[in-house]
Amino acid sequence: MMTETLIQSDREMSAPAPSPSLALELSALSKRYRVGGGMLRAARELQAVSEVSLRLRAGETLGLVGESGCGKSTLARLLLGLEAPSGGDVLIGGEPLHRIDRRALARRIQPIFQDPYSSLNPRRSVASIVRLPLDVHEIGARTERASKVVEMLDIVGLPRRAARQYPGQLSGGQRQRVAIARALIMRPDIVVCDEPTSALDVSVQAQILNLLMALREELGLTYLFISHDLSVVEHLVDRVAVMYLGRIVEERTREQLFKGARHPYTQALLASALTPEPGLGVPDAGLGTVMPDPTRPPAGCAFHPRCPRAEARCSQQAPAMPPVGTPGGRAACHFA
Amino acid sequence: MGRFIFRRTLVALGVALTVSIISFLLLHLSGDLATAIAGPDATAAEIARIRVQFGLDQPMIVQFYHWFTDVLQLDFGQSYYYQSSVLSLIADRLALLVAVIGQAMPSFWFGLALIILFAVQLQWLPAAGHEGWQSFILPAIALGYYATPAMMRLTRAGMLEVLESDYIRTARAKGLRTPTVIFKHALRNAIIPVVALAAVELGFMLGGSVVIESVFSLQGLGQLAWDSISRNDFPVVQAVVLIIALFYIALTLLSDILNAMLDPRLRVG
């Protein structure tokens, strides 16, 4: 196993050797925003993503969980090339993301967003939305594109007559199928699913989750699955990374994480997840009511003001995160 | 709040500077001023004399510098036509203008219709001039009527939107009586865009007064500008444009500060 530091020095010296089994590799990826700055006002700095290192093998599904504002959506935007990182690097199939042409990148990594209402252009027909990637990349002749669209509608389980409809005429689940068809028509290797079912009703959520699982099987896709719903994550992913205030605080395989989480924040998340079992009541995860200001993260461990286990050193010394690939998973906690 | 007002004032000053540059450039770039002042029948010698007299032979930047430093001392120069100080000319008529700008944008035809109906047919009010307060009623109505529908619409739309909002439902869920819900919770939030529009409309009215004053033969600021335009008396035109712009800027500044008092969320630069 390569350690994190090795990768970093490697990258500084020369382009890393492409490792074919790795679909996606993030090394010390960071993103800072300046917020609140106006014409005459100094901006404050928001560390949205901080030193995130992760690896995804081809065909693997990595779940990314954390509460709103923890930086998981920013991370998705960095991977999709929608934002430039402030530090660190993303390797896609071993190739640095910043060296990949925007259009070439589009063929390798595609998103599925949360809100099926805003993710489709309301002025375009379903056929035009699904065909858009082919149009932009000028792939195939007219008839070829049309037949590819029909094929794609079949794959995602939409009736062919839907092609002529507009997003406004479709239900939430159908819209999400259209978004999936658009993301997959160019057969990308990696799909970033940013809360793909959290805007849907539970009965529809199951349909979309089934579809995502079937497509992963058929097309050999690699998923980065971002969600706040732990039961969905547990059902779908191979490995889980937990994010808090811009950092990965714990990463483990699914079995390890759901059976033996080591970071107090992960433990709190798991305790707060309400499974449909009557009689258990609402558990107390022991978190306080203090919410940290992300532009002024607490010193030491960022979680210490809410942590039930915090001790004096937690407010002074930030716990180290073991390197990527540590056997048995890793957690950034002094007591892990 | 103090910092907000300070920042907002700085921006207003910046806009004022830009407007003064534009009002200067507008007149100096759109044609040869000396020729325009001298009139169509002037000889080349006369034009040259005017050019030197008004400093129009100097580089643009020098001309602007002189004009701008003078403006800072409230010296808008000499009127080409009246041959007197622009400032005193404007000060005389500003009072008259303020009386009329209680309201809005012009409709010269609406003004004429008012004259025909109230001055000629009914003979209730004077048709022209400014003797006594009665003379201002028709011009004020003519100026004001244009803005009224826009304000009413915005107030209505704002009110309807606010009444649909969650916090109104919260207020009603507390059992508050309808007048409390409307006047305490809804109006304060609905009035914010209206305050902003009112400032903009007031600014427009200043500019629009030229037409109404012409219709009612009022010797106001607008009429002064209009006369000066027809006489190619550009320092006056320039100063009127600038003063109206400054009025507008002051009004929007005021409305921003007022809105920040109404809504605490706006109290950031």
Added chain:
Amino acid sequence: MALLDIRNLRVDLPVETGTLHAVRGIDLSVERGEMLCIVGESGCGKSMTSLAIMGLLPRRAQVRADSLTFDGIDLTAISERRRSDLRGARMAMMFQEPMTALNPAWTLGNQLIEALRRHRRVSKRQARERAVELLERVGITAAAERLSQYPHQLSGGLRQRVMIAMALMCGPDLIVADEPTTALDVTIQAQILRLIRELQQEMGTAVIFITHDLGVVARIADRVAVMYAGEVVESAPVEALYARPGHPYTRGLLECIPAPGRTAPGSRLQAIDGVVPSLVGELEGCAFRNRCPRAEPCCAQTPPFASLEAAHRARCHFAATVATVATDSREALCS
């Protein structure tokens, strides 16, 4: 006698294409100190029901009921003025969006105090004291200083705590909570739910808790009403509902969410196919039959409520069968 008793409540809304029957004749009753959860998906009429109870529906909505009685008061017969005397005093409400439910232009203190001063003859000082006391009770630190803060200065979780304090200002008998934790993160949601449950038991307040989340329902409810397409399709004590769901829709809802121990990771989930029928115009027969795996011709007739056991009723022709096969077949269905 029940604190709140609803018989055949209907809510109609005029829409462009006709009349939307948002609530189509529901019966509900809430006992004192009870936590009733109304669960259902978007558009099932659960929010309309809650607003109808509070008398907060938009004017264009038409509300009819055979009976709508709160503590012996016939709510359909009293004036709007009398109704508003009850609102905030004896029945209070909490909303979903903590970010928009508080007026941005007024301080928290002002908004808390006015709730009390509207209904009780107390001085400003007494009202302030009550507000501080309640803010502290809902877990807000430095409560006295918070009174002069504006809503935008607080996080979502804190605002929802303020909403709880606001609802409790007059010590109501009934709180209607419309998805109060849906907009919150899971850890905050758990804290707020604990708080609501604690306060409810401590003060003996009845709560109608509206949600789409079966996980939440399982953990806090005493009794549950499941709504679908404007109707209550099943109502039961919480244990009975989860152990022996009598309506195919309830069963479908329980089976389609991944649950550790029941659904194997990566396995196919039991989705409910199809979509909810349109509620514009009249709807004949069982509203769920177009999505129901066991629909039969008789489902074209509106099914009656079948009583399964004490206080457990389901609106299905086959309720008895559904309830008995449910427990043992669930494992089989998911393997």
Added chain:
Amino acid sequence: MLGTDKLGRDMLSRLIFGARISLFIGIAAALISALIGITLGILAGYFGGRVDSVINYLITTRLALPVVLVALAMASLVGGSLTTVVVLLGLLLWDRFAVVTRSATQQLRDSEYVLSARTLGCSLQWILLREILPNIAGALIVVATLEMAHAILLEATLSFLGMGVQPPLPSWGLMVAEGKAYMFFKPWVIAIPGVALFVLVLAINLIGDGLRDINAPDGRN
């Protein structure tokens, strides 16, 4: 049919020809200002940050200038004519286009379908013109009708004051000005063009309202 004016010209035919002039000026000025305003607005809304600050500043500055006075002054310098009026009004009426485009673009900029177009590698031009613009077109058509009406009224004002369209072209504003001297004896001389103006502007505003209703949000359900 409607009689003649002081020079014996037929009012009706002048009125009808005047309508053509009013409409031409309204449409042409609205087009020019739309081009300026939409370009500035979409750039400000999409890029935000410094670009937005600068363009917002431009808009504020433009709003601070009194339109009628500036138009009058410029027309008097350049000389009133149909072209002058159209160009001047086009250059002065873009503010509302810019404001509306800017705020509408801001709302769409971070919408997920624009993000998704960006991840597909669409060019900036494609995103602005083919993804964003069609979705704000509805609002812009309404602004266009408003500005058309505004331009027509302003042209009539300029012509009324003698700085707009020059005689013998039959602008309605000019017709009112010409009739002003006789209005106490023959009120219809100013009433007819005035009513025509009123009806035209009202009609355009009503069309704008109608278009607004047609374009009402059809997106969500």
